[in-house]
Amino acid sequence: MTLNDYLGNISGIVWGPFLLIPLLLGTGIYMTIRLRGLQFRTLGRALRHGLIDRSDDKAAGDISDYQALTTALAATVGVGNIVGVATALSLGGPGALVWIWITGLLGMVSKYSEAFLAVRFRVTDAAGEQSGGPQYYLRRGIKGPIGKILGIAFAVFAIIASFGIGNMTQANAVAAGLHDTFGLDPWVSGVLMFIVIGAVLLGGIQAIGRITAAFVPLMIVIYVIGGLVVLAMNVEQIPAAVATIFKDAFTGTAATGGFAGAGLMMAIQYGVARGIFSNESGMGSAAIAAAAAKTNHPVRQGLVSMTQTFIDTIIVVTITGLVIVITGVWDKGADVAGTMTADAFSQALPGQWGGTIVSISVVFFAFSTIIGWSYYGERCTESLFGRGASVVYRAIFTCVVFIGATTEIKVVWTFADLANGLMALPNLIGILILSGLITRETMAYLKFDPKLRKTPTEVGQFIEDQGMKWK
Known part of the structure; x- marks a missing residue:
């Protein structure tokens, strides 16, 4: 049995029907029941507060709530939205998209x-910066x-995951994308990323916040516009595609083309697994960025952070999934999943545009x-080993970027799912214990x-009246 097979078996247990899937859902x-459908009834206000108001920018914290949102989006909107x-x-058929939506x-x-x-x-x-997340x-x-025990376990797993989902898989995708589009040698891509990532990490969370605030909206808009153009050009096929997606979500999908067929459990398993891979909800990672936000109250930042999952899953992932189903490339088999989205866009758009x-x-x-993940891993390292360990983590993380760009890493994808x-x-488990x-x-x-x-003054008085030990 190969290492990839061994990790795959363990991942199958973790992501199976008796452990993480029922716990996550x-x-x-x-x-949702305890908070009375909070995500549905407050979404509009949360989007306005995070994207328009910016009213908490002078509160305690290291970066604005908008920068915290874009930093979390930077870490979340990644290869999972395209390849995932x-x-x-x-693997799960078109119906897996419904389970991605439900997970979101x-x-x-x-x-x-x-x-x-x-x-x-x-x-x-020790440096006067705000630190938080599940590890705290x-x-x-x-x-x-x-x-x-729960806090230490999370920190250890997060550090390991930062080198998989947050580093090697992503670096490999950047190198492959630059090679396919511009013919750039992966070694050159690796050196460039080594230099750029190292420079960004030296600036800490403030530099990360500034970069993601400018970078993330642009990258999402480019992809979303491209996807909407594809859907507009195939608008007459959308109703049939949506019908297929919902039908297969609850019945499974028969074998067709290069697709081997999938039952209901496979649709649920791959939908939920790739859903959390895409939006990271429940993983606790994005909470680390939220902890650095300038906010007047935890509820405000919680609502802002919640919109990240909506943007990631309900907007970006939906566009990817619909384009793949409408163009009919979904049944070519898992072996070509890495290029499936590009093939779908290429079929729909003229020339090489897709x-x-x-x-x-x-690449973006x-x-x-x-x-984003460099910050998550660094904060977890700091929580276990102290502030001084951050420098060591940054150095190792930057070097691993080069390794990921220049090495074949099929096993890392399996490892990333497990982590x-x-x-x-x-x-x-912690959320359930602290739900009250x-x-x-x-x-x-x-x-x-x-x-x-x-206003901040009114919120401050409310916090004092509530006897809340927070600042």
Whole structure:
């Protein structure tokens, strides 16, 4: 048995029907009920507050809530939105897209919960910066050895995952994209990324926040516009494609073309696994960026962070999935999943435009993911080994970028799925344990400030009146 087979078997257990899938979906359902459909009834206000208001930019924190959102989006909107979706459809059939949507909609409330907790229990580190995330709120929010064990487990798995999902797979995708589009040798790409990533990491979270604030909206808009053009050119096929997607989501998909066929459980498994790979809801990673945000109250940043899952899954992933199904390339088999989205765009757009848009988007998405995950891994390293270990982590992370760009890393994709699942387990358990605190303080704040329009002075007085130990 090869290492890839061994890791695949373990990943199959973690992502199987008796462990992570019911825990992930169950946590989303439970928190949706407890918070009374928070992700649906507050989405408009949350989008406005995060993208337009910027009213918390003078509050305590290191970066604006908008920069925290774009940093999390930078880490989240990556290869999973292009290659990950294609892999889900090529293995689970078109119906897998419905389970990606369900994972995203339920994941929005999980993303809210972990971002809320990250800000609620954040600490000021030795450099005067805000640090938070599951590695802190699991230990500080859950008293006793259970919280400590969960926090350490998350930090260890997150550091490991940062070299897989957040580094090698992404660097390899950048190198492949630059080679396919511009003929650039992977060694050259590796050296360029080594230099650029190293320079960005030297600037810390402030530099990361500034770069992602300018970079992320542009990269998403380019890809979304390209996808919308493809859908507009094939608008008459959308109803049939949507019908197929929903039908196969609950019945499975028969074998066709290079597609070997998939039952209902395969559609659910690959939809949920690739859904969390894409939007990272429930994994706890994006909460690390949320903890650095300048915000007047944990609820505000939780709502802003929640919109990240909506943008990632309901907008970007939906466009990718519909384009793949409408153009009919989904049944070519899993072996070509890496180029499936590019093939779909190429079929629909004239000349080389389709492939070029996807190739450039892969480069942008993957590069931004590397930047975001470098911060996640660094903060988890710091929580375990102290501030001094950050320099060592940055050096190793930067070197691994070069290795990922120049090495064949099929096993890393399997490893990335496993690491994602192992990260999510302690975080989801922690959310369930702390669900009472999340619900109580969320409901109290939204009753006080339902439109998210209260001034910093008014919010400060509310915090004092509530006896909340937070700043």
